[in-house]
Amino acid sequence: MAIDYQELIPNNVDLGANRTLQRALEHWQPRFLDWWRGMGPTDFQAAEIYLRTATSVDAQGWASYGQVRMPEYRWGIFLADAVPDRRIGFGDEFGKPVWNQVPGEHRSTLRRLIVTQGDTEPASVEQQRLLGHSCPSLYDLRNLFQVNVEEGRHLWAMVYLLHAYFGRDGREEAEELLARHSGDADKPRILGTFNEPISDWLSFFMFTYFTDRDGKFQLKSLAESGFDPLARTCQFMLTEEAHHMFVGDTGIARIVKRTLEVMKERRSEDPAVIRGVGAIDLPLIQRYLNFWFSSSLDLFGAEVSSNAASYFATGIKGRPDEGNYEDHRALQGVHRFEGPDGAGGIRNEEVPLRNAMNEVTRGAYIRDCEIGVKRWNRLIAKAGFTFELTLPSPRFRRTIGAWGGAAVDPSGTPVSTDAWRANAPAWIPSDADRRFVQSLMRPVLEPGKMAAWIAPPDRGINNLPVDYQYVHLH
Numbered sequence: 021m022a023i024d025y026q027e028l029i030p031n032n033v034d035l036g037a038n039r040t041l042q043r044a045l046e047h048w049q050p051r052f053l054d055w056w057r058g059m060g061p062t063d064f065q066a067a068e069i070y071l072r073t074a075t076s077v078d079a080q081g082w083a084s085y086g087q088v089r090m091p092e093y094r095w096g097i098f099l100a101d102a103v104p105d106r107r108i109g110f111g112d113e114f115g116k117p118v119w120n121q122v123p124g125e126h127r128s129t130l131r132r133l134i135v136t137q138g139d140t141e142p143a144s145v146e147q148q149r150l151l152g153h154s155c156p157s158l159y160d161l162r163n164l165f166q167v168n169v170e171e172g173r174h175l176w177a178m179v180y181l182l183h184a185y186f187g188r189d190g191r192e193e194a195e196e197l198l199a200r201h202s203g204d205a206d207k208p209r210i211l212g213t214f215n216e217p218i219s220d221w222l223s224f225f226m227f228t229y230f231t232d233r234d235g236k237f238q239l240k241s242l243a244e245s246g247f248d249p250l251a252r253t254c255q256f257m258l259t260e261e262a263h264h265m266f267v268g269d270t271g272i273a274r275i276v277k278r279t280l281e282v283m284k285e286r287r288s289e290d291p292a293v294i295r296g297v298g299a300i301d302l303p304l305i306q307r308y309l310n311f312w313f314s315s316s317l318d319l320f321g322a323e324v325s326s327n328a329a330s331y332f333a334t335g336i337k338g339r340p341d342e343g344n345y346e347d348h349r350a351l352q353g354v355h356r357f358e359g360p361d362g363a364g365g366i367r368n369e370e371v372p373l374r375n376a377m378n379e380v381t382r383g384a385y386i387r388d389c390e391i392g393v394k395r396w397n398r399l400i401a402k403a404g405f406t407f408e409l410t411l412p413s414p415r416f417r418r419t420i421g422a423w424g425g426a427a428v429d430p431s432g433t434p435v436s437t438d439a440w441r442a443n444a445p446a447w448i449p450s451d452a453d454r455r456f457v458q459s460l461m462r463p464v465l466e467p468g469k470m471a472a473w474i475a476p477p478d479r480g481i482n483n484l485p486v487d488y489q490y491v492h493l494h
């Protein structure tokens with residue numbers, strides 16, 4: 021169904037045919053806008069920004085671009101087209117027709133999953149609300165705001181499901197999604213990572229590379245759901261999400277590129293020399309990578325999870341790309357992994373495959389993360405240097421699961437807590453690292469100009485030149 025932009029709430033779900041639902045969402049809309057003005061990007065609400073807006077749900081040519089003030093962005097409800105006669109693709113219900121309403125026995129589980137996903141969307145906007153003031157270029161400023169408005173739309177996507185399928189409880193949850201705030205002492209966001217402020221652009225690029233990618237894999241699992249409206253909603257969110265990871269991937273690549281230029285010019289790899297000219301040394305980039313990768317790994321949950329097993333068994337949440345597996349019931353296999361033995365060593369563990377679904381998804385995520393790291397390393401090798409960026413071991417700096425709280429070095433070897441403490445400044449950003457990165461955060465607002473710590477992008481947005489005026493400030 022085509023997207024209707026004549027309505028107050030743009031949608032492709034024929035919202036006008038359900039007056040009660042339409043009125044409820046029209047009642048929520050001004051509250052969302054209040055939240056956006058209060059908790060969204062600070063100070064840039066009057067700026068005109070070159071943003072894309074969804075115009076259809078086809079993968080090809082699905083968006084249009086134009087100068088928009090953020091509060092006037094057309095947030096709406098867009099579901100991927102229904103697949104005729106779609107069947108549940110996994111678990112005990114394999115092969116049965118998908119559900120177009122919430123089965124009573126799965127109501128609270130589905131509501132919790134939707135709320136948890138929905139909570140991350142506005143959380144990231146809140147985390148990033150001050151970043152506009154220190155943008156390295158207008159191109160980057162535009163990308164930040166594009167990510168922010170689309171996270172706002174992802175909130176709409178989840179709120180629609182809550183309003184349309186969960187009655188009064190759903191409407192109350194939708195209110196709560198605007199009442200919790202990132203980092204709030206009394207009402208924090210649900211997941212830990214989403215309460216960490218993102219106060220510098222290196223963190224922003226790491227977040228969009230690693231944490232938005234966690235989002236991608238959660239959405240891929242939910243896009244398999246037997247609850248068809250959820251599956252279709254997540255399917256379209258994935259189309260938008262790709263740009264967020266592109267921003268992270270190319271952002272880190274551009275920082276690496278700029279650092280390599282300085283290393284060549286100065287004929288030095290000494291961090292003090294690199295920092296002396298206002299660029300970011302590669303070991304510091306590695307420490308930020310260690311921090312954000314490990315904190316994003318926790319978002320997948322524990323290795324062994326009876327919840328994950330029951331989501332799979334009941335058809336609520338599948339594996340990413342379930343179609344690529346042969347055994348969609350996953351009743352036979354086991355998953356082997358290594359856990360700590362409690363005496364500083366490692367012990368082999370084995371669990372039924374269904375209980376290891378978090379680990380299966382985390383494994384797919386890690387393989388996806390490696391692609392960018394390889395690309396960044398190619399830049400370094402091409403410039404003639406031997407330094408290599410690496411993903412730390414998934415055991416490193418975990419707070420949940422088998423390795424939660426264990427002292428482990430980035431290669432995955434258990435170490436004493438004293439050794440951990442002594443080496444932490446070499447493994448994760450130290451206060452001095454963070455202060456240095458913060459000292460680089462000065463706004464660059466002239467079209468085409470870049471901050472000294474980041475190279476320009478290879479091309480602009482939507483085939484426009486890099487020096488296009490992506491943001492008109494007022």
Ligand SMILES: [Fe+2]
Binds near residue numbers: 141171174235261
């Ligand atoms: Fe999102």
Ligand SMILES: [Fe+2]
Binds near residue numbers: 171232235261264
């Ligand atoms: Fe995202």
